[in-house]
Amino acid sequence: xxxxxxxxxxxxxxxxxxxxxxxxxxxxxxxxxxxxxxxxxxxxxxxxxxxxxxxxxxxxxxxxxxxxxxxxxxxxxxxxxxxxxxxxxxxxxxxxxxxxxxxxxxxxxxxxxxxxxxxxxxxxxxxxxxxxxxxxxxxxxxxxxxxxxxxxxxxxxxxxxxxxxxxxxxxxxxxxxxxxxxxxxxxxxxxxxxxxxxxxxxxxxxxxxxxxxxxxxxxxxxxxxxxxxxxxxxxxxxxxxxxxxxxxxxxxxxxxxxxxxxxxxx
Amino acid sequence: xxxxxxxxxxxxxxxxxxxxxxxxxxxxxxxxxxxxxxxxxxxxxxxxxxxxxxxxxxxxxxxxxxxxxxxxxxxxxxxxxxxxxxxxxxxxxxxxxxxxxxxxxxxxxxxxxxxxxxxxxxxxxxxxxxxxxxxxxxxxxxxxxxxxxxxxxxxxxxxxxxxxxxxxxxxxxxxxxxxxxxxxxxxxxxxxxxxxxxxxxxxxxxxxxxxxxxxxxxxxxxxxxxxxxxxxxxxxxxxxxxxxxxxxxxxxxxxxxxxxxxxxxxxxxxxxxxxxxxxxxxxxxxxxxxxxxxxxxxxxxxxxxxx
Numbered sequence: 001x002x003x004x005x006x007x008x009x010x011x012x013x014x015x016x017x018x019x020x021x022x023x024x025x026x027x028x029x030x031x032x033x034x035x036x037x038x039x040x041x042x043x044x045x046x047x048x049x050x051x052x053x054x055x056x057x058x059x060x061x062x063x064x065x066x067x068x069x070x071x072x073x074x075x076x077x078x079x080x081x082x083x084x085x086x087x088x089x090x091x092x093x094x095x096x097x098x099x100x101x102x103x104x105x106x107x108x109x110x111x112x113x114x115x116x117x118x119x120x121x122x123x124x125x126x127x128x129x130x131x132x133x134x135x136x137x138x139x140x141x142x143x144x145x146x147x148x149x150x151x152x153x154x155x156x157x158x159x160x161x162x163x164x165x166x167x168x169x170x171x172x173x174x175x176x177x178x179x180x181x182x183x184x185x186x187x188x189x190x191x192x193x194x195x196x197x198x199x200x201x202x203x204x205x206x207x208x209x210x211x212x213x214x215x216x217x218x219x220x221x222x223x224x225x226x227x228x229x230x231x232x233x234x235x236x237x238x239x240x241x242x243x244x245x246x247x248x249x250x251x252x253x254x255x256x257x258x259x260x261x262x263x264x265x266x
Numbered sequence: 267x268x269x270x271x272x273x274x275x276x277x278x279x280x281x282x283x284x285x286x287x288x289x290x291x292x293x294x295x296x297x298x299x300x301x302x303x304x305x306x307x308x309x310x311x312x313x314x315x316x317x318x319x320x321x322x323x324x325x326x327x328x329x330x331x332x333x334x335x336x337x338x339x340x341x342x343x344x345x346x347x348x349x350x351x352x353x354x355x356x357x358x359x360x361x362x363x364x365x366x367x368x369x370x371x372x373x374x375x376x377x378x379x380x381x382x383x384x385x386x387x388x389x390x391x392x393x394x395x396x397x398x399x400x401x402x403x404x405x406x407x408x409x410x411x412x413x414x415x416x417x418x419x420x421x422x423x424x425x426x427x428x429x430x431x432x433x434x435x436x437x438x439x440x441x442x443x444x445x446x447x448x449x450x451x452x453x454x455x456x457x458x459x460x461x462x463x464x465x466x467x468x469x470x471x472x473x474x475x476x477x478x479x480x481x482x483x484x485x486x487x488x489x490x491x492x493x494x495x496x497x498x499x500x501x502x503x504x505x506x507x508x509x510x511x512x513x514x515x516x517x518x519x520x521x522x523x524x525x526x527x528x529x530x531x532x533x534x535x536x537x538x539x540x541x542x543x544x545x546x547x548x549x550x551x552x553x554x555x556x557x558x559x560x561x562x563x564x565x566x567x568x569x570x571x572x573x
Contacts, residue, residue, distance in 0.1 A: 007472045008382040010375070010485060017379035020372050020456070023449060024398045027409035030419055034412065043417040083292040090288035097282050103289055110300045114510025114554055116527040117547045120534050121303035124310055124544070127320075147299035150292050208402045211512055215534075225404050232408050232517055241412075244405045255400040259393060 028248070035241035042238050052242035062243060065227040069207055072138060072223060076145035077153070077202035083146070084153035084198055085191070092161040110148045118148070119215035126216055136218040144216050145206045152205050153198035160194025193261060200258050204251060304551075311544035319538040330541025334549060351529065351546075358526045361440060362508035365447040366455075369504050370497065372448070373455035377496070378489070380456075381463035392460060399453035407517045410446045411437065414518075438520035446514040451507060455500040462496025495565065502561040506554050526550050 035053070039046025056062050084107075091103055110118065126140045168190070172182035188195075210225040217226065224247060231240045314327035332338075337348045380391040398406065413420050414436040421433040436442050466489070474484045490497070512527030519525070524532070526546065533543030 005475075007475055008468055010378060010481060010489075013375035013379050016372060016375035020376040020452065021394060023372070024395070024452065026419075027406065027413045027449060028398065028401070030412050031405070031409040042412065079295075083295055087289040087292035090285040094281075094285065097285070099286070103293065106296060106301070107289075107292060110296060112554065112558060113300070113304065114507070114527070114550055116510055116512040116530055117304070117307075117551050118300060120530055120543060120547055121307040122299065123534060124540065125303040125306050143295065143299045147295050150296060154292070204400060208404075210402075210404045225402060228408070229404055229513070229517075232404075232411070240408070244402075244408060248401055248405055251401050252397060255397060259396070 031241055032245050032248070034238050035245040037238045037241075040237055042241065052238045053246065056239050056242045056246070059239070061222070061227065062224075065222045065224045068138070068221065069223040069225070072141050072145055072213075073203050073206040075142045076149050076206045077199050079142070079146045080149035080153045080202045080206075081157075081195060081199040084150050084202075085157055085195055087150070088154055088157040088161050088194075089187075092158055093164075093166050107154055108151050111151050115211040119212045122212065123215045130218070138221065140216050140218075141213060141221065141223075144212055145209065148209070148212065149202035149206050153202040156197040156201065157191065157194040160191055160197075164190055197258060197261060200254055200261075204254050208251070307544045308548060311541050311548055313541055315539050315541050317538075319534070319540060321540050327541065330539070330543075330545040333539070333542045334545050354524050354526060354529050357440065357523070358509055358511075361443055361447065361525065362505050362511075364444060365451060365508045366501050366505045368444070368448045369452050369455035370501060373452060373459055373500060374497070377456050377459035377463050380460050381466060388464075392457075395453050395456050395460075399457065403450055404513055404517075406450050407446050407514050410449050411442075411518060414442055414445055437518065438523065440519070440523055442518040443511075443515050443523060443525070446518045447508050447511060450514060451504045454503040454507070458499040458503060459493065459496040462493045462499075466492055498561060498564050502557055506557055509553060509557070510550060 034042050036048050036050065037044075037046055038049030038051060087103070087107060091100060091107075094100070122140075122144050126144075130136050130140075164187075169182050169186050172186045173179070177185065208225065209223075210229055213223050214226050214229065217223070222230070224243065228240055228243060228247075310321050311330045312326060312328065313321040313323065314325040314329065316322055333348060334351060335348055336345050338345055376395075380388055380395075383391060412418055415421075416433040416435065416437065420436070421430070424430045425433065436445070470488055470492070471484055474488045479487065510527055511525055512531065515523060515525040515528050516531075519528075527550075530543050530546050530550070533539045533546065537543070
């Protein structure tokens, strides 16, 4: 009885699966390993060192781009989460009304359009607006990021709302709570995990964006990803690896937190 | 009596108005910074191109659409097919299709492997697939570059094993784009496949073996038909972003091996032909919509079958 016949197993599937996991992690592992390379080049291993992290963190262009990425992601995720929360309340727990399914489609539309297409469409419109108004600040990037973050923030908030019992709010109304009070004291606390999840998702999506930012930004408005895109072509030192590694660590931190928040909920 | 009904109706109308007000900010932002610009771009594709980029505003022209597929000779005005554009379109379709098949070949066994793990370890495997999915696309492309370039670990390993003497020049070829896309989009195949395999009823497989089916017959006649919705979903989820890829071909393909996304950028950059760029963008969007439609129709069909 050494090997019982297992109805679940298929020959070779385990091997392919292992290959897949190696494929998924080997490139990232390589990138991270070279970030700790002491040597000047990305090709020769010169021992372990943190020197590229130090150099990256002292690079004014990197500091500048990192700060800009953070400001844009924070503003866009905040605005997207507020707008998505309102939209989610407006589109859930209701009998179908005229325009409801059109609203769903419209809110999810940014997900369907290839990023490069949205990017050049925004370039067309914003380049004209820039000429008309003379304003060329971060506002364009924030608005563009907010728009594509809304569907991502909307998803978990809507999912949470649909699982919520409307009778609690009705009970609050029966007890003479004003609509605003019922919202603040009943709906909002119950909705909080969904809102947090939506915000985190939107924040990561905004932080990660390359394509739309690359086309919308004015001169000197690099974010960390567009800065990296510019550097990769020249990449001769492991400094880009160090930036990418730090960026990676941050995303993994947020995703892991997201994973645990969602797990606790269910 | 009538006034009560009237009241209820007024209340209902009020409710709908309130719901429209609440969704207004989200709809407005998307209109201003996503949907609206697409309509403007559609209009631009029908205008004459400006001399230094942009368009001659309001001046109608079909040149942009004409140049998507054709070119007019500068001297004798003969019309020929625009070979450069066709070859880029063909490369985009071909690479996206191969990427879809390759991710399916890797993703199917992987998803099945995860679905047959004990319940408590399954979540960890799924998490391991999710992490690369959420890490920055540019960083993953850059990571792939470090593996496949001449001094990268792939070439070093092959050389150490004595398979090759000279490094394989993978970077800046279609192969590089293919490797990058398979690597980047693989999680998009595994996750929906897993979602449908998780619901797989293994008693059906057992029944298949009881009826003397071999492993291959079980796979072909039972497992694949049951997880077909996952196969379709995963394929569409990989095919669509592959078709619109921009960062991966830009970083790994270099300047010569363009895909549609890069051709679009070129028209808005040094090509200085915005109407053409707009027309290609709309073509790309139409291709994506066709793929989505296939998916929706398929989902509706399989839903009707099971429901």
